[in-house]
Amino acid sequence: MSENPLPLEKENEVYSRKSWWGEVWGRLYLNKMAMAGLAILIILVLAAIFADAIAPFGYDDQNLNETFLRPSLSHLFGTDNFGRDIFSRILYGARISLTVGLFSVSISVVAGGLLGAVSAYYGHMTDNVIMRLVDVFLAIPGILLSISIASALGPGLMNMMIAVGIGSLPTYARVTRAAVLSIKEQEFIEAAVSVGASNFRVILRHILPNCLAPIIVQATLGVASAILVAASMSFIGLGLEPPTPEWGAMLSVGRPFIRDHWHIVTFPGIMIMFTIFALNVFGDGLRDALDPRLKR
């Protein structure tokens, strides 16, 4: 080949070595709303991780002398009907809510993603069988599905995450299938098959990494709805039992006192709202950043 006249350091400047994810981050960084969402999320995650250190009280420390206290300096968000510190309970609740959100979305992304990918890649009978099953699931609204699964499995954190995960699985199967369908027709897939790669290898290594963008976006938005579904389930008593500080359960418990003691329901509600808002804004930003047509 031709001699390279440039010294090596210069060459590094000529060939930008920014990876694809680096570019995505660059575009995401310019989106102020998405960055605000990301900041809220980071604060929430830190709060959840360091709840033990930050929280002034334990989440189930009762003090029957100090029930229904209004927000004050000693109890930032006030106390509830058992005199428990709401601020501490919200911090610990962040742990539960984020775990539920991430874990149940992981269940549905992995299971739904694999179903969708297999279905799209093999096509024909496989596709028909899997997709008709998914259609059956889709016919039932996600939250109803989760509720029925949760009532069959019984209450508890694990069962609730499984229920929420299965409830949103069909959406991921659909999204992945659509993405795989378009990728598998590309020439590099044919090229991969033509060098002797196995089906398993082609799906995992060549197809799925190229489908990540829509799945990631769906998952970010999905965490928000999983938290919401989990909160609603706790609210109607199918999720976690008290005294576990789940935000939805806190809302549910505080409901009878809403007339006289607004702070018991308001703060958990605001936290749910902020979390969902942050996730949605971040998810939207991520979608825009991942879409190459918006490249400037």
Place this chain on the structure above:
Amino acid sequence: MFFEIKDLSIHYSTGGNTFKAVNHIDLSVEKGQTIGLVGETGAGKTSTALGIMNLVPNPPGRIVSGEILLEGKDILKMSKIETRRVRGNRISMIFQDPMTSLNPTITVGEQLSEVIRVHQKASKIEATLKAKEMLETVGISGDRYGEYPHQFSGGMKQRVVISMALACNPELLIADEPTTALDVTIQAQVLELMKKLKNDFDASMLMITHDLGVVAEICDSVAIMYAGEIIEFGSLEDIFDSPSHPYTVLLFGCVPDIDSDVKRLTPIEGLMPDPSRLPEGCHFYPRCPKRIPICAGEAPVNVEIGDGHKVKCFLFGKGAALN
């Protein structure tokens, strides 16, 4: 005979129509030989190539009949695992468009070492070293192992694709229009490289193209395809010096010649027949300027008009007597 295609037919069926893309093709390749498969768009060149790799998308495609013999063993009858061992290892393919035949999410080097690791019992480090060596062979610095396809130019991508195809020392290389997507200056480079590497690696090659210039550059023998059939086959000299089938003659009329001062090129009138309704008799009959009555009713057979020079036309052999 090292590689042989016998009576290969590939049909595509959609919605009740059957498209006869490849019809009863016979072709043989000897060790070290380069054969050009020439024809216009839709002649069935790519289908033939996919058929050889047993990669015809099914459905709608189906290999209706035929044998593809690699050293006497029929590829079409091999088990899935055996086929995978052949693909990329003994027969490999260079695709038409280098822009789309590399995976954008994996680094070039990893894609290259993947091919090596699929077929050879090599450790990750050995494969990496081999991959860098292959990159150097095609004139790309081994330092660029960790870069992504979008950081390469079109010509370099095609070099990478070529190095992938050659990574396991295949015995047969199928090149499906490897230079069509490249500009002319790069075309020459890539062809020169392929020619050199083919000799270095002692491989045979099936060059699929519609460009007679490419054929003249690197082929030993030429097969002219029309409507899914090979209508003329001969050595490079046979085809270029004495083209015999009327279609071949017309094909050369479409290429500018630097020696003669021609104001206009002569295109071939009409279109390739619809492969779902191929005309009876000779498929080229409706467009043929030299047609004779027998062409409409009967399909011509191969006539040997010289040493290894075969033509499927009634103007030669038995038909010529009738004329």
